Amino acid sequence: MSFAKIHLETRGSAAIITLDNPPVNALHPSVAEEVLLALSQIAAQPAVRGVVIVGRGRFFIAGGDIGFFPSLDARTAEAYALGIQRMQAAFQTLDRPVIAAINGHALGGGCELAMACDIRIAEEQANFGQPEVRLGLMPGAGGTQQLPRLIPVGQAKRLLFTGRHLGAAQALSLGLVDEVVPSGHALNTALALVDEIAANAPLAVAQIKRAVDLGLTQSLTDGLKLEAALFGELFRTEDVREGVSAFLAKRAPEFKGR
Structure with a gap:
């Protein structure tokens, strides 16, 4: 099956989902739908022992598709949030590890998608945050629930209340990411980790x-x-x-x- 906003490939024991929604890989509902379809294909391939998610270009996901938001009302906004959450729930129900190879900005929905993964590997230039509050919004795809499960509650609330961004080193110190690697190395580091995991039962x-x-x-x-x-x-x-x-x-x- 071909996709419009993602790419799916298999490399060794890993499946790679590359997010490709220019210019900043915004998290549109169509992206979530394609990721769900890709995960259903991966689930049927026992030779795939782990999934790596990466963004194309300089961005992982720089947030939700704000240009899409003016068309939303209370009902459709809730449906949008639930649709993104379904994609993230599929990461957690997949019986194989899902690793985020964070190659750039992971803001808003991008940070939420990364938090839904089992392991997060960030490049040194990556940036994290939940800036929704600056638009009069709040996170709708897990930010208020995932962030305080990964970092201290007070730190999570401070980030959510202010919309501040974190650099990769600070994200590592708080426990938001699990490893920081040089620029251009997140994907290969994640693939090596999948190979290591694949040696086990x-x-x-x-x-x-x-x-x-x-x-x-x-x-x-x-x-x-x-x-x-x-x-x-x-x-x-x-x-x-x-x-x-x-x-x-x-x-x-x-x-x-x-």
């Missing part, structure tokens, strides 16, 4: 992602019960037998995803 990776994401919405007691249940489920798989046998035999395991 895919079912175990999927269960780990599920345990972390669902556990964060539960009490510690319930999260620990979930972890134990998923731990037990893995003992139904061939990969556990292979991993343990390989360890005892001091050889490299050959995981099959079964």
